[in-house]
Amino acid sequence: MxxxxxxxxxxxxxxxxxxxxxxxxxxxxxxxxxxxxxxxxxxxxxxxxxxxxxxxxxxxxxxxxxxxxxxxxxxxxxxxxxxxxxxxxxxxxxxxxxxxxxxxxxxxxxxxxxxxxxxxxxxxxxxxxxxxxxxxxxxxxxxxxxxxxxxxxxxxxxxxxxxxxxxxxxxxxxxxxxxxxxxxxxxxxxAPGRHQHLVDEAARLSESRRRVVDAQAAELRRIERDLHDGAQARIVAAGMTLALAARKLGNEHAAVADVDMARRQLDDALGELRRLVRGIHPPILTDRGLHAAVSALAGDSPLPVEVDADPAVRFPAAVESAAYFVIAEGLVNASKHADAGQCVVSITKAEDRMTVTVADDGHGGADPHGSGLEGLRRRIEALDGELTVTSPAGGPTALHAEIPL
Structure with missing residues (x-):
């Protein structure tokens, strides 16, 4: 005083x-x-x-x-x-x-x-x-x-x-x-008046739009790379195996073994394509909504995941897509890098905003400016939202996204 x-x-x-x-x-x-x-x-x-x-x-x-x-x-x-x-x-x-x-x-x-x-x-x-x-x-x-x-x-x-x-x-x-x-x-x-606020808002929107364009270009490059190095390579290998099987038709048992291997390789290629499609936009997200898609992610995660959300609430498609990828990235980081024992996903709606939180009990130390989190931040900012990462050394780690509806 x-x-x-x-x-x-x-x-x-x-x-x-x-x-x-x-x-x-x-x-x-x-x-x-x-x-x-x-x-x-x-x-x-x-x-x-x-x-x-x-x-x-x-x-x-x-x-x-x-x-x-x-x-x-x-x-x-x-x-x-x-x-x-x-x-x-x-x-x-x-x-x-x-x-x-x-x-x-x-x-x-x-x-x-x-x-x-x-x-x-x-x-x-x-x-x-x-x-x-x-x-x-x-x-x-x-x-x-x-x-x-x-x-x-x-x-x-x-x-x-x-x-x-x-x-x-x-x-x-x-x-x-x-x-x-x-x-x-x-x-x-x-203090800055309405004129300055409008100028700053225009600059911010221009920067967000530029980031969206960059993110889209990077996403297309990722899709091309995944198709070239993943599914395409597996399908080519399956074709070569079937070609060898055709040459060995004289030896019935050897041909059957090669055909079986080719079928397994084609199954792997099909699984790769399905994962690629889910990486672009999972069909369950469109058909059944965010809660069902997140529940599917929780079921596939090696960690015990608790989902706190209302299954009856639906959000705009762009908002659900952004929230889905925030949750997916959070679960992947928790299982691969944070050495976490469990994870909690919370999805709430307050007035005209949706809030998504992914928290784990891992050792923390996540880099907020890493490539994965930076991509998520650009996706959220494109919707005029905000993504914050709290990950002190020793844990826990929490991804918190707020997206206007």
Missing amino acids: LRATLRSLGYLSSSLLAGPVAFLWSLVSTIVVGLLSLTQLGGPVFLGAIWVTRHLAAFERNRAALVLDSPIGSPYVPVKADGIGRRVVGVAAQPATWRDLVWLSVLFPLGLLFGVPAVVCTVVSAAAVSAPLWAWAVPNPNAPFPMNVLMLTLSGRFALAGAGLLLLVVTIRLIRVLARAQARTASALL
């Missing part, structure tokens, strides 16, 4: 100095830019004035952060236009440019409104509390009642100190309330 009070008092008292400087700069810069706007110097002077204004506004954000619980972010959008004219237009089109100027203009009256009461109350409270130390040095026999009693007698000085302590408690509360009011006003003007 002491540190917060000192920061609040420093913020308010420094506003008494920063306010006149900010007001003077906003007045002078506005007049100079206005007078030179009709000349060739208008553009460069405007950009230079905005550069100084933004640095002053950044200083104000740092001062307000002394009082607020979180720092104030930068609201500016980078201007990549070539030429002074286009840069002037790009900078002038940003609302943050003018909100900075408004704050620098109103800081002076706000500083007086909030700073003067805080400083005066602080001085009066400190003087009253320390009255026994200094009041004896300023005797005034003509002082009116009750000041003559409080200042000229020892008991009165200690009574004044007690009253100062009570006033100090009120002053501390007043300082923090005034400082937070001024800091919130600064945040309302200097």
